[in-house]
Amino acid sequence: MAVTTSRQQAPLNRYRVQAFLGRFAVHAVLTLVGLTCLIPLILVLSISLSDELRLAKEGYQLLPVGFTTFAYEYILQQPGQILRSYGVTAFVTAVGTVAGLLVCSLLAWPLARKDFRLRGPLSFYVFFTLLFNGGMVPFYILVTRYLGLKDNIFVLILPYMVTAWYVLIIRTSFTQLPTELLDAARIDGAGEWRIFFQIVVPLSKPVLATIGLFFVLRYWNDWFLALLFIDDSSMYPLQYLLYVLMANINFMAANPQTTGMPIPTLSARMAMAVLAFGPALFTFLLLQKYFVRGITIGGLKG
Amino acid sequence: MRVISEEQLESQTTAANSGRSQRPMSKARRILQRILGNERELKTNLSLLSMSLPGIILLFVFAYLPMLGIVIAFKDYRFNLGILGSEWVGFQNFHFLFGTDAAFRITRNTLLMNLLFISTTTVCALAVAILMNEAYRSRMSKYYQTMLFFPYFISWVIVSYFVFAFLNGQTGLVNQWVDVLGLDRIAWYRSPEYWPVILVLANLWNGIGFSSIIYLAGILGISPELFEAAKIDGAGKLQQIRYITLPMLYPMIIILTLLAIGRIFHADFGLFFFLPRDNPLLYSTTDVIDTFVYRSLVELGEISMAAAAGFYQSFVGFLLVVGANWVVRRVNEDYALY
Numbered sequence A: 001m002a003v004t005t006s007r008q009q010a011p012l013n014r015y016r017v018q019a020f021l022g023r024f025a026v027h028a029v030l031t032l033v034g035l036t037c038l039i040p041l042i043l044v045l046s047i048s049l050s051d052e053l054r055l056a057k058e059g060y061q062l063l064p065v066g067f068t069t070f071a072y073e074y075i076l077q078q079p080g081q082i083l084r085s086y087g088v089t090a091f092v093t094a095v096g097t098v099a100g101l102l103v104c105s106l107l108a109w110p111l112a113r114k115d116f117r118l119r120g121p122l123s124f125y126v127f128f129t130l131l132f133n134g135g136m137v138p139f140y141i142l143v144t145r146y147l148g149l150k151d152n153i154f155v156l157i158l159p160y161m162v163t164a165w166y167v168l169i170i171r172t173s174f175t176q177l178p179t180e181l182l183d184a185a186r187i188d189g190a191g192e193w194r195i196f197f198q199i200v201v202p203l204s205k206p207v208l209a210t211i212g213l214f215f216v217l218r219y220w221n222d223w224f225l226a227l228l229f230i231d232d233s234s235m236y237p238l239q240y241l242l243y244v245l246m247a248n249i250n251f252m253a254a255n256p257q258t259t260g261m262p263i264p265t266l267s268a269r270m271a272m273a274v275l276a277f278g279p280a281l282f283t284f285l286l287l288q289k290y291f292v293r294g295i296t297i298g299g300l301k302g
Numbered sequence B: 001m002r003v004i005s006e007e008q009l010e011s012q013t014t015a016a017n018s019g020r021s022q023r024p025m026s027k028a029r030r031i032l033q034r035i036l037g038n039e040r041e042l043k044t045n046l047s048l049l050s051m052s053l054p055g056i057i058l059l060f061v062f063a064y065l066p067m068l069g070i071v072i073a074f075k076d077y078r079f080n081l082g083i084l085g086s087e088w089v090g091f092q093n094f095h096f097l098f099g100t101d102a103a104f105r106i107t108r109n110t111l112l113m114n115l116l117f118i119s120t121t122t123v124c125a126l127a128v129a130i131l132m133n134e135a136y137r138s139r140m141s142k143y144y145q146t147m148l149f150f151p152y153f154i155s156w157v158i159v160s161y162f163v164f165a166f167l168n169g170q171t172g173l174v175n176q177w178v179d180v181l182g183l184d185r186i187a188w189y190r191s192p193e194y195w196p197v198i199l200v201l202a203n204l205w206n207g208i209g210f211s212s213i214i215y216l217a218g219i220l221g222i223s224p225e226l227f228e229a230a231k232i233d234g235a236g237k238l239q240q241i242r243y244i245t246l247p248m249l250y251p252m253i254i255i256l257t258l259l260a261i262g263r264i265f266h267a268d269f270g271l272f273f274f275l276p277r278d279n280p281l282l283y284s285t286t287d288v289i290d291t292f293v294y295r296s297l298v299e300l301g302e303i304s305m306a307a308a309a310g311f312y313q314s315f316v317g318f319l320l321v322v323g324a325n326w327v328v329r330r331v332n333e334d335y336a337l338y
Helices: A002-007 A009-048 A052-058 A070-077 A081-110 A119-131 A136-146 A166-177 A181-188 A192-203 A204-222 A224-229 A238-248 A249-253 A265-300 B006-017 B022-036 B041-073 B092-098 B101-134 B141-153 B156-167 B173-180 B192-220 B225-231 B239-263 B269-274 B280-286 B291-301 B303-331
Strands: none
Touching: A009 A265, A009 B101, A009 B141, A009 B156, A009 B192, A052 A265, A070 A265, A070 B269, A081 A119, A081 A166, A081 A192, A081 A238, A081 B041, A119 A166, A119 B041, A119 B303, A136 A224, A136 B041, A136 B291, A136 B303, A166 A204, A181 A192, A181 B006, A192 A204, A192 B041, A192 B101, A192 B173, A204 A265, A224 A238, A224 B291, A238 A265, A265 B141, A265 B156, B006 B280, B022 B041, B041 B092, B041 B303, B092 B101, B092 B303, B101 B141, B101 B192, B101 B239, B141 B192, B156 B173, B156 B192, B156 B269, B192 B239, B192 B269, B192 B280, B225 B239, B239 B303, B269 B291
16 A cells, blocks of 8 residues: 555545545445344333323333333233243253253264265155245144143143254254264264264354354244243243233223223333343344354355 | 174063063064164164154144144134044135235235335345445454344334334324324325334344345355456456445355245234234235234134135145246256255
8 A cells, every 4th residue: 555655645635535535435324224123122112111191292202201110110020921931932942951951962962973874865854844835824833732732831842842944053063073982982882872062062062052142032032932822821932922912002091990990091001021032132132253254155055 | 894693682672572462473583673773773863763763753743633634724724623633625715815905915915015125125235245244353343233133133013113113104103204294194004005024124124134144255255266256357446336235145045045035925923913913904015824814814804715825825835836946956056956
């Protein structure tokens, strides 16, 4: 740069100005797009922190009107259902993630092994589920009539435990493990299970972390299984509870006096939403780089 | 190595299965041996098979059994009779389904909305990825990525709250803006004509981070020498984008688009179910195959109708995936699903 600058001063200055303007434009556009993405979040946060009466009068604003945390206090004062749902979601997420990771990686390991005789058929068996599925109706009938899992907490866990896409990502990563280590362990007489748990798993922490986070968010954010299979409100996961509340908004708004005290419906509703996505958002912010890596692996197929 | 004597095999069998009767087991072993290989291989392969067993069972129950259950589209399903006991009715359910206006509506909405989603997301994600690449070395790059990416992890239920905060008739933010502009307020939840735009915006908001990261990875994979050479030849930024970045991304764009087209018969259920709040006034533009199947199945209890629509979706969807993959394989084998 320095050399060329001294040689052709005038055109380069123009070039530099252009480059600066270009960079400025890039950052300006990205900032604008980024902030636009944030607006819904800000709006909901502001509503949840706003004064109920002023909300009703002035409508929703991007900044809190009459800042108050009353909506949160109100929700946490009578926590019955929401605490219950938090518990359900936490249980489902924890058990589902651990079990799902275990089952998926145990399924992925044989698929990564060239010396596994059934590798071909088993790959097809896993992969075919990506191409074709029976759809909602047979699934619904299977679970409710034949498996009898309606209103059973495990119906929120089992169907998602094996996801072909995750298995394929883990397998891709497994095939890149150094074979020398595995051979050495085999010579030392380690069995397959032992090799898997003592060598393969510790060496694959990054991909397992990525898929683990996919599992966490999948279970945390799931409403679908509850929508189909859960009627008992003591087993409502958080997302489904939010759906039920949203579906009943008109009822709540039309009957504010049913419980004898003013219900902060407008702000409390949004506060519920904040409480539901808060933990997921926090997890995401903390571990974003793993997601990015996972998506890049998955999107480009290793 | 693979051929070993009967005796060896039998001794192996007794060692492994002491306690079971020897004769039939050794025969079973022989069959196993043919599939899974000799003594040493057999042990390894059995271990590996046992590892995959939980996954195999779960897939069988939750993926393959429903595939078999798809036959109910050709049956008059009665809950008390079950799938096997219910009567075969041939194509009657399909006659019934395609005799309604709904069949055309849900097919049109599913296809058109997905086409809108694919085209808007691709164009915007490409633009964002190119910008992100320009800002890649900046400290801000991480923040841009976070801001664009986080919506991907917000569930549609929550997004329906966001949308409600914008659009509800009395207090919604958009109607405040409409007031400021001095226009008439719009009853968004009663006006189906606006919903294609609303859904496209919501989908874009949700997916742009994800797609742009994939494209950004593609751009970062382009050899820097190409850009260096172009710079030396005097190409400006825009020319580099026009003549290097985009052409180098074409295979990727084509393939991702084809794969998306393969899924065009499947709508994002949460998006179409929660955002319009299952409002019958909006069905003309928001009802898609997935919401129709759900409603018929769970809310209306018209299982035959739901099964026919579901079969229609699975079947056409399968053909589209296979077709799209066939085309992808012809473009670039590395990107094909199989």
